[in-house]
Structures are given as C-alpha cells and as structure tokens.
Amino acid sequence: MKTALGHEIFQLVREISRTMDMKVYVVGGYVRDHLLDRPCTDVDFVCIGDASVLAEKISERLPGKPKVSIFKNFGTAHIHSSDWDFEFVGARKESYRSDSRKPDVEPGSLEDDQLRRDFTINALAISLNDNDYGVLIDPFGGVKDLENGMIRTPTDPDITFSDDPLRMMRAIRFACQLGFHIDENTYAGIRRQAERIEIVSTERIKDELNKIVAAPKPSIGFKLLFNTHLLDHFFPEMVELQGVEERNGIGHKDNFYHTLQVLDNVAELSDNLWLRWSAIMHDIAKPRTKDFNDKDGWTFHGHEFVGSKMVKRIFRRLKLPLNEHMKYVEKMVLLHLRPIALTKEVVTDSAVRRLLFDAGDDIDDLLLLSRCDITSKNERKVKYYLQNLDKVQQKIIDVEERDRVRNFQPPVTGDEIMELFGLKPSREIGIIKNSLKDAILEGIIPNNREEALKFAIERGRELGLKVVNYS
Ligand code: CTP
DSSP states (O other), X not given: OOOOOOSHHHHHHHHHHHHHTOEEEEETHHHHHHHHXXXXXEEEEEEESOHHHHHXXXXXXXXXXXXXXXXXXXXXXXEEETTEEEEEEEOEEEEEXXXXXXXEEEEOOHXXXXXXXXXXXXXXXXXXXXXXXXXXXXXXXXXXXXXXXEEOOSSOHHHHHHHOTXXXXXXXXXHHHHTOEEXXXXXXXXXXXXXXXXGSOHHHHHHHHHHHHTSSSHHHHHHHHHHTTOHHHHOHHHHTTOOOOEETTEEOOOHHHHHHHHHHHHHHHOOOHHHHHHHHXXXXXXXXXXXXXXXXXXXXXXXXXXXXXXXXXXXXXXXXXXXXXHHHHHHHXXXXXXXXXXXXXXXXXXXXXXXXXXXXXXHHHHHHHHHHTOOOSOHHXXXXXXXXXXXXXXXXXXXXXXXXXXXXXXXXXXXXXXXXXXXXXXXXXXXXXXXXXXXXXXXXXXXXXXXXXXXXXXXXHHTTOOOOOOO
C-alpha cells in the first residue's frame, strides 16, 4: 500500500503545524481514495488543537490568500483553493442525541476521532508530523477492509448508525460505488436501525440516492436499500413494484427486478442521471394500473400516463429538482412504450413523424430507454425486438432527414393565423392551428410556408371565416 502524499499542501501543513507545535493528520475520504487510486480533491485534516488558527495560517501562504470559513459550532474551518477543498477540524469525541443528528462535540485524541467515523475504510489517517510523517495510522483494520472490499463500522454498528443514520445509506452507496460488500454484522445493524433514517433530512438522503443512481451498477444499491427496508421510508412506490401475483396459473413479471435490470442496462450505456431516473420511473404506475382478465391475462393499461403524472409528486417529496430535468423524466415515462409499439405495426411515416414531434431532441434517449426495456430471458425474443427497434431507428433517421420534424414549429404561427382572419385568440384559431400541425405530421401537406398558408385559409373558410389580411 502506498502512502506517499503528492500535493504541496501536505508539506505546508507539516511546516506550519511544526511552528505551532500541533499534531495534524490527513484523515477520511482522501486517504481512502488515495489508497484506491481514485481522484479526490477534498482533503480533511484532523488537528490536536485549534483548527481555525491553523487554517488561518495556512491560508496566508496559499496563492491569493483564500478566505477561511469558520464553523464555530462544529469546530471546523474550510478553505477553497484552486479546485481543492481543505477542511480542518479539531480531533473530537462525538455523541449524538437520539432525536437529532446534531452532535454534542467534545475535544478528543486522534483515536477518539477515528472511532467516531463511519467505516474502517474512512477512519484511516496519515501523519503530517515530523517524527512519523507519511505513516498510515490504521487502528481498525481499514487497509485490510480496503483490500478485501469490505464496508465495516469501526465500532458497534448500532452506535455508529444510531449516531448518524445517514451512514446506513452511505454504507450502501460505498458498496455500490466501489463494488464492496457490507460486513455481516454491519448489515444486520442497518436492518435493526433502518427506521432511524426518518430523522435524516431529505436533502441528505437524496444526495446519497443520486450517488447510487450514478454508480456503475445501481441495482446493487437498490437491492440493498430494498432488503434492509430503508427504501420503504423514502420511496415506497418503488417497493410496491416488487412481487408477482398469479391468477389462473398466469403470473406477471416482478416489476422491481425488471426496473433494476432496465436501470443497469441504461447505466451501461449512459451517464445521464435523468435518463437513469427515467428508467427507475418508467413502470412506477404498474402496481396501480394492474388488472387481470381471462382474455388478455395481466394488463397495465395507461401505466405510462399515470406514471408520468406520479413523477412530480415523487420528485417533490425526494427534493429532486422540479425543473427541466423533471419534465424530461415525465416525458420519457409518458413515451416509453411508443418506439416498441411502432415495431408491432407497419411503420408509417406519419407515426414516425408524430413520435419525432413528441420526443423532439430527446428521441435518441427514448430509443435507448426502449432498447434497455427489453429484458426477456428468451434471447430470440430480445433479438427480434432489438432488430425491429433498429428498423424504427433507421426509419426515424430517414423521416428526419426528409421532413425535419424533430423540433417542429409550424411554418405559420398562431399570430399569423389571427392576423389572416382578423381575429383575437379564439376556438377557431385553435382548431386551425391544430389541424395544420396534424396535416403536416400526417404528411397531408409538405412542411413549408406556402402550403401551410393555403391549408390554413382553406380550413378557416370551412369554419366560416373570411381572409382579411393576406400578404
Ligand atoms: N463521515 C462520517 N459520517 C458521515 C459522513 C462523514 O463518519 N455521515 C466521516 C468519514 O470519515 C468520511 C469523512 O467524514 O470519510 C468525510 O466525509 P465526506 O467528505 O462527506 O465523505 P467522503 O468519505 O470523503 O466520501 P464522498 O466524498 O464520496 O462522500
């Protein structure tokens, strides 16, 4: 295991802490990532003494003398310097009250400080002191756990998780992000303490959840969240997806595991967090639209509509952004069956134009989601659908080249139609606008201004309108 420290900050801290006669160590995530060869620009320093005085002196020597932000309550000081974040904290013992995650802080030794940390792999420290500079201090077997890929609390997991219940999600997030296992005793602690997640703020839960969604194989994290019952507390709609019902010997697929398979498929092809969220949400309404009849067996009619309506409520509750990202997820959920539906019929130009019009620039993401949604165990079936989707994709390229409807704007605007007939906004104007859009998408008239004007005039006359201004 290497422990050499590359950044000049470490020499600077060594030099200044020597003049203050203060012991300082690098600790936590930076040491873990350094040993794992992962990039990390957040460095935590633990000092046996006043962290803010040390931070002020360090800042004096950094380019541009960056501002030191001091958080008195937590005894921490923070410096941001050319893309790096340095956090200085006095070593402490910590105890949390059961009804909150605000700790009562007391000064302590380095070992006290390591013991209060979440996992052995995050409790490693490297000395910056002259007598043992660069030496790794590993009282809880963190290096062994790093080598064995193990997430383990340094002390009784019930204490660690009860102190800060977010750590249960962090355990799962690290397991998922790093491909590690959670130690059996630690895992049992999560199951026992799962209910305590209720005292954690939604923002913190959301940040961890997004890290799980962004991991290389997010299903690992979601299965752990499900099996430990943490998921019940903040995402019950996803829990409801699990399970198979049978009637007359006919079962449907388990939509929880199907959703996770779709999510992993998307994750293999795209880092787009919101496309990954679309995969999570695509079948979210299946439990509430589920029905059975003798003729069709299990049906989930309208789950795409109901699902797209559920997105906003779930995003609001999870404090996910209610902006264009949410709209994108709503759109993906609403449209997710359309490309596959196209493969089941003769693919007409107008059906492709409508899909292009509805999906706009997100058409490629939608096709990717469609491909990832094919999760049958029957390889021939998968191949068949994928080949059909290839055909749809080719057709989309052809139609798009010819008609350019991806970001379709009718060549005659609503304002122009109003001017043409000398009218204010009205039902008739709406009808003309819509039939003009439909005529172009259906291929009844070509997508150009002259034909569109002619069509609008004709449609207006049918509605009994007179042209008053034609230029
Ligand atoms: N820590 C902890 N309990 C928490 C959060 C953090 O014990 N709930 C400790 C761990 O020692 C952790 C360190 O504080 O390594 C720094 O925390 P943070 O910067 O939030 O996380 P990292 O471990 O650095 O990892 P990441 O940046 O991936 O979140």
